[in-house]
Amino acid sequence: MESEPRESELSKDGAPPATEAFELDDLLEDLRSRAQASDRAQERLAALLDAVLAVSADLDLSDVLARIVRCACELVDARYGALGVLGADGEHLVEFVAHGLSQEEQEAIGDPPHGYGVLGLLIRQPRPRRLRDVAAHPDSHGFPANHPVMHSFLGVPIRIRDEVFGNLYLTEKQGDTAKQGDADFTADDEAILVALAAAAGIAIDNARLYERSRRLRRWLETTAEVTQLLLEGMDEASAMGFLATRTRELSEAQLAMVALYDEVGDLVIRAVESGEPSGAARRPGAVLGTVLHKGYWRELIAEHESVLLLTRLGDSTVDSLSADVRELGDADPHGPTALVPITVGDDEVGVIGVAWAADAETYVGNVVPLLAALAQEIGLTLAAARGQQDRSRLALLEDRDRIARDMHDHVIQRLFATGLSLQAAARMAESTSVRRRLDEAVDDLDAAIKDIRHTIFELHRPTPFRDLREEIVELVRVCAKTLGFAPSLTIDGSLEGLAADFEADLIAVVREGLANVARHAQASSASVRVTSGDTIQVEVADDGVGVAPSAVHSGLANLRKRAESHGGSLTLTARTPRGTALVWEALPDRE
C-alpha cells in the first residue's frame, strides 16, 4: 500500500497575501507583479514549445535522450539533469544519460546508478517528486565518492503508452537567489517538466520505432541478398559465409556461425565469421567442415525452438552448448549466445549460432526474434535453391534419356536397316572388289552401332552424380582449410558437356589460383567466379598483398599454356585498393 508522501510538499502558488486595505501603491505593485508573472508564464510556455520542438527534431535515440535532459535542465533552471532508462524487469536502470557533469567528473564517480535510493523511489512509485533536500530523504543512502553535493530535486517519470520508459531527474535549482544551489523547484517547474516528459515519451517512441524499422529493413535486405546469391548459382558454402558475415554485422555480435545437415545427415559447420583471432582462438576457417556430434544440436533443430543462452563470469558451471559456439572463433568466454534452428515446415535444415560480448546482455533480447525470422527465410531460400538444382539435374537426366531413346529407336534401327540392305546388295554384287567394299561398309556400320550402344549404356548408367560444378564446390571447400577462411564461389552458366581434358584444366586453374592465394597473398578474403558462355572464364581474386616480382611463376606458366591450348589467355592484374585478380579464359571443348 502506498503511504502519503514523506517529503516536504512545497507551496503551489506565489500569490501575494490578502490585505484588508489596499493602498494605491500596493495595488499598482500587485498589478505589476501579476503582469510580470504573466510575462514569465508566457516565456516559459514559449520555452516549453521550443523544448518540445527540440526533442522531436531528431530520430536518433541517443541524441533524443541527450536533448531531453538538456532541454529539461534549461526549462527549470537545473544545474544537473539525468534520464534513467528502465530495463526489461522494470526495476533497474540500464542506461543513464547525464547532463551538467563533465566526462572527467562522471568517470571519477564510476559506475552509473542502477536505480536504488531516491532514484528507486520514482521507479517503485512512478509519479512526480519534489524534494528540498535529496540527502535528507529517508530513502537516501548518501552520495558516492567524488559525487557533487546536491540539494533540491525534481523527478518525473516518462511514459510511453502507459508503460514507464524511465525517469527524468533534475537537481540544484538555479534560482534568483544570490546563493547558488539554495533555490527550490516550484509547482510550475513540476508542471512544465510533466508536460516535457509527455512530449519526450512521444519523441522516444518515434525514435525507437524509426530505429526498429531501419533495423528490420537491413535484416530484410540481407535475406534478399542471400536469396539472390543462392538462386543465381553461388554455392551453398559461399552463400552461408556471406550470411554469417551479415548476421554478425547486423546482430552487432562477436561471432556468427552456420551449420547445415549434409547429404548423409551430419550437421556440418559451413561458415564461421568472427573477428581476428587473438591468443589461442582458432581461425574461423579451421573449423569449417567440423561435424557437430552432440545430441543437443539435433534436439534443438528437431524442436524448432530458438534458445538464448546466457553465461556470466562467476557462473558455477560452464554451459557446454554455449562454449561449443563461442570457442569456434574469437568471442568472449561468457555472454549471450543465440541458437536458432533453420527449418522449412517439418524439414530440418541446420542452425545459426550467434555469440555476443559479455556486456551486450540488455541488447540481445530484441535481436533473437529477428534472427528467428531470418533463419526461417534462409530455410525457404535453401529449399528453393536446392529445388532449382534438383530440377536442373532432372532436366539433364531427362535429356540424356531422350537422346538415348532416340538413338536406340531411330538411329540404330536405320543403321541396322542400312547394314542389312548393304549385305543383301553384297550378295548380288558380281565384282569381288565391290562385294569386299560393301562388306567393309557393313562392318563399319556394325562398329558404329556398337559405339552407339556403348554411348546409350553410358547415358543410362546410374553413376553417382558428381559433375564439374560439384567438383569445383568441393575443391573450394577443401581449400578453405588451407586459406583460413572460406572463399566465395559463384558459377554462372552451364558446365555440362565439356570435354574431359577441358574439365581437368578448369579444375587445375581453380586449384592453382587458390593455392597461389594461400602461398603468397596473405589475404583475408578471396572469391572464385566461373562464367560459362561462348568462352569459359575463371576469375580468382583476393584482397592480399599482390604478387611479388620475384615470385616463381612456373604454376602460372602452366595455366597460361593450358589456356592457350584452348585458344584462350591468362591475365594477372592488381586490384584496387589491394589484391590480385587472376583471369583464365578459354574456348570450351565440348563432347
Added chain:
Amino acid sequence: MQTPTNAGAAGAQSPHHPRDVVAGLVNDGMAAFVAGAAVREAVHRAARVRFIQVLPVGLSSEERAEMDVAMFAVALRALHRQRRVPCTFETVEGEAAEMLVERSHGAAVLVVGRDSPDATVRVGQYCQEHAACDVLTVSGPDDTQLVPTGSTRSAYSVLAGDRAHDDPDRPDNT
C-alpha cells in the same frame, strides 16, 4: 547522480541483473512441470533461468548423454515461444537435494518437484528447509506452492495477492 555499490552480489549476480530462477530437474517425473514453472517465473522477473539437472553418480557416459539430451528437450519445450528468456543448461552429479541447495545459492527462487507422500528421498522438503532462496514446489501444471524467504516476488505469490517485500539486503544509495 548516484552510484550503487556491488556489495552483497552473489556469484554471477550483479546488482542490476535480476537474480536467477533455478529449475531443479531430477528424475521424479515432474521435470516438465518444474521447467514450465521456472520459465514462467523467469518471464515474470525478467530473469535468467538456470536448468540444473542432477544425475545420480555412476552413470555411463552414454546414459549421461541420453539424459542430458532428454533434459534439454524438456527445457526447450518449456521455453516454447519464449525466445527472449535467457537460460543456461547445467548437468551435475550427486545427491539431488544437496546439489540443488548448493547450486541455487544467490538465486531468487528454486523450483523443484513436490515430494510425493510416499517418497523415500524428499528433495522438495530438504530444499524448503535448507535453500537460501525462495522455493517453489510443483506437482502439476497449475499446482504450485511457494515457500518464500521473503526476499523476492514470485509470479505465483503475486497471483495469490501475496505482495512481496523489497530485498532488505539490497545495496542502495542515493
